[in-house]
Amino acid sequence: MTGAATDTVLAKAAVLMPEAIAGWSDFLRIPSISAQPDHAGDCRRAAEWACARLAGLGFAASLHETGGHPAVLATHPGPALGADVPHLLYYGHYDVQPPEPLDLWPSPPFTPTIVDGPRGRRMVARGAVDDKGQVAAWLGAFAAWHAATGTLPVRLTVLLEGEEEIGSPHLETFLTTARAQLAADAVVISDTNLWDFTTPAITTSLRGLLYVEIRATAASRDLHSGLFGGVACNPINELTRALGGLRDEAGRVLIPGFYDGVAPLSAEQEAAWAALGFDEAAFLGDVGLTTPAGESGRGVLERLWARPTADLNGIWGGYAGPGAKTVIPAEAGAKLSFRLVPGQNPEAILAGLKRFLAARVHPDLKLDYALFGAAPGIAVATDLPVVAAARTALAEEYAKPPVLIGCGASIPVVESFRRVLGLETLLMGFGLDDDQIHSPGEKFEIACFEHGLRAHIRLLGHLAAA
Numbered sequence: 001m002t003g004a005a006t007d008t009v010l011a012k013a014a015v016l017m018p019e020a021i022a023g024w025s026d027f028l029r030i031p032s033i034s035a036q037p038d039h040a041g042d043c044r045r046a047a048e049w050a051c052a053r054l055a056g057l058g059f060a061a062s063l064h065e066t067g068g069h070p071a072v073l074a075t076h077p078g079p080a081l082g083a084d085v086p087h088l089l090y091y092g093h094y095d096v097q098p099p100e101p102l103d104l105w106p107s108p109p110f111t112p113t114i115v116d117g118p119r120g121r122r123m124v125a126r127g128a129v130d131d132k133g134q135v136a137a138w139l140g141a142f143a144a145w146h147a148a149t150g151t152l153p154v155r156l157t158v159l160l161e162g163e164e165e166i167g168s169p170h171l172e173t174f175l176t177t178a179r180a181q182l183a184a185d186a187v188v189i190s191d192t193n194l195w196d197f198t199t200p201a202i203t204t205s206l207r208g209l210l211y212v213e214i215r216a217t218a219a220s221r222d223l224h225s226g227l228f229g230g231v232a233c234n235p236i237n238e239l240t241r242a243l244g245g246l247r248d249e250a251g252r253v254l255i256p257g258f259y260d261g262v263a264p265l266s267a268e269q270e271a272a273w274a275a276l277g278f279d280e281a282a283f284l285g286d287v288g289l290t291t292p293a294g295e296s297g298r299g300v301l302e303r304l305w306a307r308p309t310a311d312l313n314g315i316w317g318g319y320a321g322p323g324a325k326t327v328i329p330a331e332a333g334a335k336l337s338f339r340l341v342p343g344q345n346p347e348a349i350l351a352g353l354k355r356f357l358a359a360r361v362h363p364d365l366k367l368d369y370a371l372f373g374a375a376p377g378i379a380v381a382t383d384l385p386v387v388a389a390a391r392t393a394l395a396e397e398y399a400k401p402p403v404l405i406g407c408g409a410s411i412p413v414v415e416s417f418r419r420v421l422g423l424e425t426l427l428m429g430f431g432l433d434d435d436q437i438h439s440p441g442e443k444f445e446i447a448c449f450e451h452g453l454r455a456h457i458r459l460l461g462h463l464a465a466a
Contacts, residue, residue, distance in 0.1 A: 005149065006461030013144035013457060020140035020453060021114075021123075021446070023053065027094075027132045028112040028125040034069055034095035034166045043069040043162045046094040050160050053139060057146045059158065064178070066170035069095065069162030073181060076142075078155040079464075086463045087155035088386065089184035089423065091413060092135035092191065093164035096127035097438045104440035114446065119197055121446040129444035130437040134190035134429060135160065137449050141456035153464035157184055161413075167211075167373045168413060175420045186386040187417050188459075190452060192407055192429030195276065197445070200394035200402040200455070202387060203427035205305060208340035208377035209410040210349055213370040214239070216317075216332045218362070223328040233364040235332035236317040242360040243334060246310050251295040253310045253338075255352040261343030265306050273301045276403060286434060305406025308377075309339040339377075339408060346374035375412035381424045385466060386459075390428050393458035397451055428455070 013020075032046035033039040047063055047070045054061040054074040061074035072094070078085050099109035107113040109126040116122075123133065145152050159182065161171050175182065195201040218233040247253055280300045284290060294303045303309075317332025319325040338349060350371065357367060381387070382404065394402040407427075417423045430452035436442045 003461070003465070005153070006458060009144050009148040009457050009461070010454060012148035013140065013454060016140070016144055016147060017450060017453070020136065020143065021449070023139070024123070024133060024136035024449070025112040025125075027136055028123070028127050029110055031110045032095050032127075032162065033098050034163050035098055040069065043095055047072050047160065047162055050094055050135075050139075054142075054158060057139075057142050058151065059156075061158075064174065066161075066163070066174050068170045071162065071171075071174055072158065072160040073178065074158040075181070076152050076156040079149075079151050079153060083155075085154045086186075086385070086466070087157070087184045088460075088463070089157045089159060089182060089187045089417075090138060091159050091161075091187055091189050091417075092138075093131050093161050094135070095162045095165045096130070096132065097165050099126045099440070101440060106441055109440075109442075117443070117445070119445050119447060122443045123446060123449070124441060124443045126442055128442050129431045129435045129448075130442065131164070131191045133444040133449055134431070134452060137430065137452035138188075138190060138456045140453040141460065144453070144457055145460060153460050155184075157182060164413070168416075171413060172416050172420060175416055179421060182421055184421075184423060186384055187414075187423050187425040188386065189411065189414070189425055189427050190429045190456075191411060192427045193431040193433060193435075194429070194448065195403045195405055197432060197448070198398065199400065200398045200451075201405045201429075202382070202390055202394070202402050203407045203429065204380045204382055204404045205342065205406040206378050206380070206411055206414060206427075207305075207308070207408050208342075208344065208346060208375045208415070209373050209412065210338040210340060210346045210375075211313075211371070211373040212336050212350065212353070213372065214334045214336060214357075215368045215370070216334075216361070217330060217366045217368070218364050219328070219330050222330050225326040225328050228328055232328050233362040234328050235365060236329060238361045238365045239317070239332045239334060240315070242357045243312060243315075243336070245360060246356070250297070251293065253308065255310075255349065255356045257352050258308070258310075258344075258349060260348070261345065262308060262341055263343055265302055269306070270302075272404065273299075273305075273406075276301070276405070283433070301406070304408035306341055308341050308344060309337075311337050311339075313337050339410070340375075341377040342379045344377060346376055350374065373412070375410060375415055377410075378415045378418070380414065380427055384424055384426065386426045386463065389462040389466060390426050390459055392462050393455050394428070396458055397455045428459070430455070
């Protein structure tokens with residue numbers, strides 16, 4: 001595919017951009033909240049919307065039942081059946097996080113609203129960027145190629161799931177079952193960020209995630225603190241004391257073996273990240289903070305991208321209503337997450353956590369664990385043809401080369417694609433740190449959407465040319 005063809009498609013994209021933004025808005029209006037059973041019908045409706053959109057672009061598209069929310073699987077043969085062109089698997093998700101608390105939204109979360117911001121216009125809605133906006137950007141790129149040339153320049157398979165926000169409980173089974181249909185040369189995911197508004201980025205590492213809920217129980221019922229205080233095991237006291245001992249004063253996690261497999265930051269990585277000019281004060285100041293937490297003696301980027309963490313995400317127990325109730329509760333609970341880096345074993349860390357807590361609580365306290373996710377950290381290959389094409393595409397679109405960055409968040413499917421399908425992944429996203437994903441007021445800059453759409457057009461053109 002020549003550069004002239006890509007230029008023609010980019011010109012067509014400019015004409016079709018209002019249509020792409022309108023389609024994005026339609027997608028956002030569907031409240032596809034995977035975590036809430038009342039929205040199961042909406043999740044299916046979002047899958048159907050995406051399926052119809054892909055079918056309209058020449059894909060053979062269908063819904064596939066998973067035991068949860070349906071997956072969308074679509075294939076396109078490219079410029080000619082059997083043509084010697086690359087084959088990409090595009091992955092995204094149509095489900096979104098719950099929007100609560102609703103009173104903190106500047107506009108209704110499922111009424112997409114375009115407003116002015118300091119960087120120009122922005123779309124405000126739940127899913128604006130995570131991940132409907134980024135999916136809509138590459139759908140817009142496909143539409144521009146289809147409209148300008150009548151086809152697509154490479155072979156494409158699209159997989160959209162509806163359970164990413166709840167840990168993708170049925171995805172790996174689907175990957176195994178549909179392995180032959182998902183065969184490709186590489187995966188493309190747009191669910192990551194730019195370095196900043198004017199600087200593109202390719203993400204080269206992701207932290208993994210271990211997420212557990214702990215339920216601590218002792219007496220058979222709540223007890224009067226005057227009659228039993230000082231004698232009966234108090235689950236809140238025991239659980240908080242044990243969890244409070246997870247980290248030392250320097251921020252290091254004290255579970256034995258926790259840092260097994262964690263590699264030190266290389267001199268090359270340290271130099272590359274230092275060259276990014278990261279503003280730690282501005283990063284924290286944007287969220288009302290001033291002082292880094294976590295492991296002391298390490299920079300913020302190293303803490304975010306190359307070091308593991310342990311964080312309490314929720315804790316409860318006893319009476320928390322108005323007034324007083326002098327009670328020793330029968331149970332307490334906590335939610336705990338670990339962000340993991342390449343080299344750590346989630347199963348070994350879970351076993352270590354259980355031993356660590358069991359050794360530090362009263363013998364009358366019973367601890368039960370529910371596992372809600374266990375995925376290792378992953379380093380993403382950078383010597384792939386798709387990465388080389390992405391570097392060129394992003395450099396053209398932004399008039400500067402992309403930087404290679406890490407990501408402190410998790411996209412577990414990247415590890416699943418490697419392990420189950422043998423595929424490496426390009427992580428080329430267009431979000432920003434201030435997009436407020438998972439929070440009220442989620443937004444996506446219109447300029448970022450447009451850059452993303454055009455960058456995907458360029459990516460496909462360069463891969464076809466290669």
